[in-house]
Amino acid sequence: DAKTTQPPSMDCAEGRAANLPCNHSTISGNEYVYWYRQIHSQGPQYIIHGLKNNETNEMASLIITEDRKSSTLILPHATLRDTAVYYCIGIYNTDKLIFGTGTRLQVFP
Amino acid sequence: GAVVSQHPSRVICKSGTSVKIECRSLDFQATTMFWYRQFPKQSLMLMATSNEGSKATYEQGVEKDKFLINHASLTLSTLTVTSAHPEDSSFYICSAREKHSTDTQYFGPGTRLTVL
Numbered sequence: 001d002a003k004t005t006q007p008p009s010m011d012c013a014e015g016r017a018a019n020l021p022c023n024h025s026t027i028s029g030n031e032y033v034y035w036y037r038q039i040h041s042q043g044p045q046y047i048i049h050g051l052k053n054n055e056t057n058e059m060a061s062l063i064i065t066e067d068r069k070s071s072t073l074i075l076p077h078a079t080l081r082d083t084a085v086y087y088c089i090g091i092y093n094t095d096k097l098i099f100g101t102g103t104r105l106q107v108f109p
Numbered sequence: 110g111a112v113v114s115q116h117p118s119r120v121i122c123k124s125g126t127s128v129k130i131e132c133r134s135l136d137f138q139a140t141t142m143f144w145y146r147q148f149p150k151q152s153l154m155l156m157a158t159s160n161e162g163s164k165a166t167y168e169q170g171v172e173k174d175k176f177l178i179n180h181a182s183l184t185l186s187t188l189t190v191t192s193a194h195p196e197d198s199s200f201y202i203c204s205a206r207e208k209h210s211t212d213t214q215y216f217g218p219g220t221r222l223t224v225l
Contacts, residue, residue: 036216042219043113043115
């Protein structure tokens with residue numbers, strides 16, 4: 001599985017867009033980029049995933065660079081409830097998820 | 110969306126006793142389920158992978174005789190912590206991957222185990 005690098009923490013003002021970067025320079029052509037988040041004392045929540053193209057769903061958008069070496073998760077209008085640890089994971093589609101340390105996003109009023 | 114439940118949500122037990130945690134996929138069939146453990150202020154650590162009807166595959170360093178996993182049906186996997194000790198106190202989380210799906214895993218809410 002691809003090794004991913006994320007900043008340990010980020011802040012974002014409520015109502016603004018939160019842009020969370022992830023570096024996965026060793027990702028291979030068949031590995032997906034998955035994003036999960038974990039709110040304190042809860043199980044991780046699936047957010048979005050992609051392979052090559054940008055993706056959007058009701059929770060977020062995922063922008064993957066053309067060379068696939070990095071990606072950005074965008075929460076378009078962050079709320080206080082988006083405060084969580086966000087995990088970016090590179091994985092083959094049938095593999096197990098290996099969690100790194102993630103980015104702790106703090107949304108403030 | 111896919112929903113995974115866990116029971117109980119929290120349990121307190123005495124040292125030396127065994128505790129069973131259930132993981133259920135409520136609205137889909139899961140051929141594969143995963144068990145994780147999370148200590149305070151740490152990330153999730155994968156303990157084992159279980160496939161319906163077969164033996165679980167344990168990660169390095171996880172004792173298979175201490176953490177018994179059974180995946181008897183497409184909607185239920187159980188983790189039994191045998192002869193629990195205080196160092197087994199942790200947050201245990203399961204995830205399930207949908208049958209016919211090649212990827213997305215959905216997680217349960219977790220079980221907080223405290224061993225006295």
